[in-house]
Amino acid sequence: MRARARLVVEAVGPRSVIRVLESAAPLTLLPRRGTRGAAVVHLVNSAAAPLGGDHLTLSVEVAPGAALRLVGVAATVALPGTGRSATHLRLTIGDGASFEHLPEPTVVTRHADHHATLTAELTGTARLRLRETLVLGRKSEAPGHLTTETHITHDARPLLRQSLTTGDPATDQSLAGLAGHKVLTTEISVGTPPPPAPVSGDWWSLVPLGPATAPRGYLATALGPDAVTASARLGAALAAATG
């Protein structure tokens, strides 16, 4: 299945108004009515997805000055199907705009063969808050193959580019990769001042994002044997940011 969904939010005075809302099964976008300030849209998977062979793209544009919170989706990555599945979240966040997306964990099941790409283009004082939690397999399950790619640019300059591949025991188990942990969780925040120096503890850190001379935000990272531990460690990192 190939699907392209699209969402455009604009600022009208103090309110953020949804101008374009194009769902494309299995990506269903549901606006929440009666919100003040930021627009809120729920992303719902209306079919079992992604299945092998699926290519799903969601493009989100938050125009200058507008604010959007995208809610959902609980994802279990890649059920068996024909070939590799791919999802692409494309964000364009204008000057003074903000976007927040704190989805549920992505579980990389045994048969997964999935490629998840995130591209975010930020301009000026755009703000972005994005959380990602990867769970390598359900309980006592070996993880499948997942490649995630993150590309964040600010005023056309690179801020963060990272790719990660799971399913190769040599890196999943290695201290260089996930160090044998089952859960990796990260939170990216752009447009928020980072603490003056990096902060870290055992298997978590919070580091400035962007050039050392002009940081634009922070990246919090935590590894854990389970979601509860990883989430607590991420919480410790984020506490350092809000200080």
Add this chain to the structure above:
Amino acid sequence: MDISALVLADSRYPGGGHVHSGGLEEAVSRGLVRGERELPGFLLGRLRTAGELAAVFAAAAALLPTDWAGLDAELDARTPSPAQRTASRAQGRGTMRAGVRAWPSPVLDALLSAVPRPHHPITLGALTGVAGGSPADAAAVAGYLAVSGPASAAVRLLGLDPFAVNAMVADLSAELRTQATRAAATAALPAADLPAPGSPGLDLLAEAHARHHKEEVRLFAS
């Protein structure tokens, strides 16, 4: 392989690489690497993550692009850990200091005026390219140094048998060869499109090392 690659990979090259353990000292101090049993996995994982990134950028730099600041910014974006950035730039600086004497070139002058403290992989690539080596040569040097440094650090930190550790590095030959070929194949891509393999575990170890380094005496800078 070009001779410049041998010179750069030589442990007697005066670039200051011997003070970096590539995260191994932190792993040893936390009891995560105790001896010969855990070391091969550490080295292989390092090669496939941080080593892959180093190989990719060394190969790209060996083509001697004109936009050095752009290449540097792209590597920075792929190196989120400040401790890793500092270690890379420290090694780049040391390597460049010896390199400009060995292979003086206006290309290196241009690099240093755009980026006064270049990253290690970019330095290795630029020096290899200026000396007449290929992107694959540069990638092989970067990949090799990504494991040979921690391997010799392991001998010092854990008192391991140097013969056994040397054999572990030699065991990575096939992996290093295919990595160099792969990195050479992406060398001509626009810098923004170069691969960006992450190394979350190493990044966390590097940050922890930097924190502990301020609190207690450590043998290695990273």
